[in-house]
Amino acid sequence: MGYRIGMDVGGTNVVTGLFGADGKLLRKSKTRTVKTSSQELLQQLADLCRELLIVENVSEQRLSTVGIGLPGFINAETGLVTAANLPFNDIPVAERLRQLIGVPVTVENDVRMIVYGESLRGAGQGFSHILGVTLGTGMASAWVTNGHLHGGAGGLAGEIGHIAYPDIPYMCGCGMKGCLETVVSASGIVRQAQDGLSAGWVGLLADRFPAHMREELTSKDVWQAYDDGDAFAGQVFQRTANWLSRVLIPSVALLSPDVIIIGGGVAAAGDVFFGPLRKYVAESLHPLYRERLLVAPPSLGDDSGLYGSAEYAAKRLIS
Ligand SMILES: [Zn+2]
Incomplete structure (x- = not known):
């Protein structure tokens, strides 16, 4: 070789x-x-x-x-x-x-x-059943079991970002309304923050991004505001974790992964995101799953x- x-x-x-x-x-x-x-x-x-x-x-x-x-x-x-x-x-x-x-x-x-890559050489190393999710511009997932990447019928497995929910009001780039990735992704974080600011949020984020600058807002700015003490910014990550848990909970019950690896810009927010996510996932799952399941960031950068x-x-x- x-x-x-x-x-x-x-x-x-x-x-x-x-x-x-x-x-x-x-x-x-x-x-x-x-x-x-x-x-x-x-x-x-x-x-x-x-x-x-x-x-x-x-x-x-x-x-x-x-x-x-x-x-x-x-x-x-x-x-x-x-x-x-x-x-x-x-x-x-x-x-x-x-x-x-x-x-x-x-x-x-x-x-x-x-x-x-993460399943073989990163955070999934040593495990057999790995569910991976990336939260970047969009949102997608993949499932690796015993070193085999699961493609599904038509190669369509893993498009969890395009599951539509009636309480998500945004149009998605795919043409559907209410897709999960319109709120659970780096662009989703920005959208939530911009909507909050338009609705009258006050605090650091509002001070840093007056109306004429809101188009320039990034998910990193939202995280920075949270890190500097902005309560609304923290709520954005909690809400995002809650939305994501809606699709992760049934996925865990269906697939029983050893580890869920969550990467991309949103996951870089760390504890403010992973803390509530682990809590929401744990609350809804039978203890048999809970005891063994890890929810981790990627390790290969x-x-x-x-x-x-x-x-x-x-x-x-x-x-
Ligand atoms: Zn979509």
């Missing part, structure tokens, strides 16, 4: 990691994503792989696999990739890239690759997706 490459291809940046045969991350690079055309982006990905090999003085013959995670939908039957923030619309990315690099390539959804895609390709393509 040779060297592997894992790539995290986002709408803004491409992060590429070169791994040794032992799975150790040797070097990584970060570059702006080329979005002019699918062909040019594919060429960029191939060039980035070659550049890392050259810098680490590894010959191309010693590269065995490339794994890619990207924010999009990958048709499990045809391999065609569609990604709203990338120039991919029904493009056979794995096959095209294989032609450019000369080694087998896998392409999977980025959230799945993050959870897969920004590298989870790189580890995941590199490992996934190596396991799928060489065995």
Whole structure:
């Protein structure tokens, strides 16, 4: 088994990691994503792989696999990739890239690759049943059991952000009304805070973000205001934890995970978010689940997706 490459291809940046045969991350690079055309982006990905090999003085013959995670939908039957923030619309990315690099390539959804990486090398290490959730711009989840990533019928498993609830009033980017990710995500935190401020909240957040500045508010600002003592900001995280627990509680009862790993911008808020979340989840579950369940943040930081895609390709393509 040779060297592997894992790539995290986002709408803004491409992060590429070169791994040794032992799975150790040797070097990584970060570059702006080329979005002019699918062909040019594919060429960029191939060039980035070659550049890392050259810098680490590894010959191309010693590269065995490339794994890619990207924010999009990958048709499990045809391999065609569609990604709203990338120039991919029904493009056979794995096959095209294989032609450019000369080694087998896998392409999977980025959230799945993050959870897969965490399950093998991060907070899920040592456990068999791992449920992962990311709360970034949107919200999604993935389920890994005994090292197997569960795709479900049509490859649609894990889209928990698009469960609609009648008491959530917002329109979602997917076209539905009341999707969970309109409130439980970094953008959801911002939306809740902006609504609260418009409704007359007073305090640090209101002082820092008068009406003409509210468009610039980020989830980090809400957390900062909480950390500096703003009570309303704390309530935003509690409410978010409560909403998230609605989908986690039945998931735990259905799947019985050892650990739920929750990552992304919202999870970085720490105890103000995890504290209430653990409480809400525990309150509604039978003690048999409660006693063994861990709810934890990721432990590989920004590298989870790189580890995941590199490992996934190596396991799928060489065995
Ligand atoms: Zn939706």
